[in-house]
């Protein structure tokens with residue numbers, strides 16, 4: 001009798017399981033037909049985000065293209081010069097280049113002569129990045145790979161005479177990092193785009209001849225783990241044909257099981273549709289969003305592409321970068337930190353230094369970051385800011401400044417008989433006592449500054465708390 005009930009329950013569970021489990025966690029054992037997505041947002045938005053992305057937490061963004069040649073102002077150089085016609089760009093050109101020099105003339109000067117993809121990949125790995133996103137094509141339309149539909153405006157025909165996207169991808173993957181491709185849907189001055197624009201985007205000449213062939217080409221050639229879409233804002237997703245592309249990407253592409261995309265697929269899609277959300281650039285929510293998101297930001301606060309007129313005051317400090325990373329992860333986001341290499345393919349030392357500082361911090365505190373989950377409380381502020389993360393039964397309290405009296409007050413964790421407290425990077429238990437009222441007081445180790453595990457932002461690990 002008992003056995004039979006168990007049997008019936010098992011059967012019921014199996015039936016329910018078959019109905020309710022659209023995803024295969026163990027592909028070889030799974031017999032469910034793969035789920036198909038249809039080319040509409042309700043269906044595409046229902047796809048679970050592949051798990052690697054949330055676990056990765058930290059990535060490096062690379063803005064590199066012909067804009068790295070004038071390397072002045074920002075990667076929007078061409079637009080600001082010829083679109084907006086800003087006078088400072090006119091005079092910059094007059095003072096520094098021969099008369100009648102065109103933006104196209106910068107192309108051959110994008111040499112990438114000292115580009116060693118392995119050195120870049122070593123740096124990004126040392127920075128603690130789990131993924132790297134490269135601009136394959138920015139709004140200028142120049143492709144960093146031999147696109148067959150970007151005639152004489154690609155990195156094989158012109159400039160480097162190399163497949164930059166392919167070479168970097170190999171180096172990144174040799175180090176077990178994930179590889180993401182940034183791609184701009186629009187191109188400021190492409191004649192077909194301008195023609196569609198003149199037609200109020202009722203025609204799709206540009207999408208048919210350029211955008212879609214290149215997106216499919218990128219996916220088939222490089223099998224990206226992530227597509228970082230941009231340049232969507234002038235037209236609806238129906239113009240871009242985004243939902244058709246995404247349905248193919250999710251159903252039939254060679255990366256259907258691993259690929260992650262963002263939310264820039266058409267006017268008004270951002271923060272509403274797609275994979276994870278970027279919302280606007282440098283987006284930084286105050287409270288825990290209910291959808292996976294990523295903050296992208298740049299070490300040079302004024303530009304994503306390299307610019308020669310960068311000043312020290314424009315560079316984000318180590319403490320700003322590290323505290324943004326902590327805040328982002330605590331609020332459930334990923335942190336994508338940008339650098340712009342030079343036209344020669346060099347990464348200037350100030351960017352290297354900032355990236356290595358993140359790597360050094362993560363080498364001690366990574367346990368509280370990678371594969372962590374937001375805790376039930378995100379932050380507290382008393383004498384120092386505290387950001388929480390969690391993993392399994394451990395709760396991590398990351399505090400940004402060392403309290404003057406050496407006592408860290410935490411209000412939110414509820415202690416139990418088994419509560420234990422350690423600090424990442426230090427091999428011993430820390431003393432604690434109940435906080436009068438609520439939470440606990442942690443007696444931080446009394447160490448000379450040189451013996452502290454990091455110079456800024458330390459992690460207290462709590463177990464046996466609720």
Ligand SMILES: *[C@@H]1O[C@H](CO)[C@@H](O)[C@H](O)[C@H]1NC(C)=O
Pocket residue numbers: 099100
């Ligand atoms: C620049 O272009 C103008 C108009 O096409 C032409 O008259 C002029 O000779 C050109 N100047 C040089 C230095 O090539």
Ligand SMILES: *[C@@H]1O[C@H](CO)[C@@H](O)[C@H](O)[C@H]1NC(C)=O
Pocket residue numbers: 204207208212241244245
């Ligand atoms: C949009 O996608 C559909 C399905 O792949 C395709 O049949 C159609 O030709 C595409 N339109 C454009 C403009 O690319």
Ligand SMILES: *[C@@H]1O[C@H](CO)[C@@H](O)[C@H](O)[C@H]1NC(C)=O
Pocket residue numbers: 235236237267268
């Ligand atoms: C996007 O939103 C704006 C403002 O709400 C609206 O005017 C516009 O028509 C929308 N565009 C699309 C493609 O839905």
Ligand SMILES: *[C@@H]1O[C@H](CO)[C@@H](O)[C@H](O)[C@H]1NC(C)=O
Pocket residue numbers: 382383403405407408409411
């Ligand atoms: C602030 O922290 C101190 C210890 O550093 C603690 O004594 C005090 O109770 C805390 N105040 C609040 C409001 O948490």
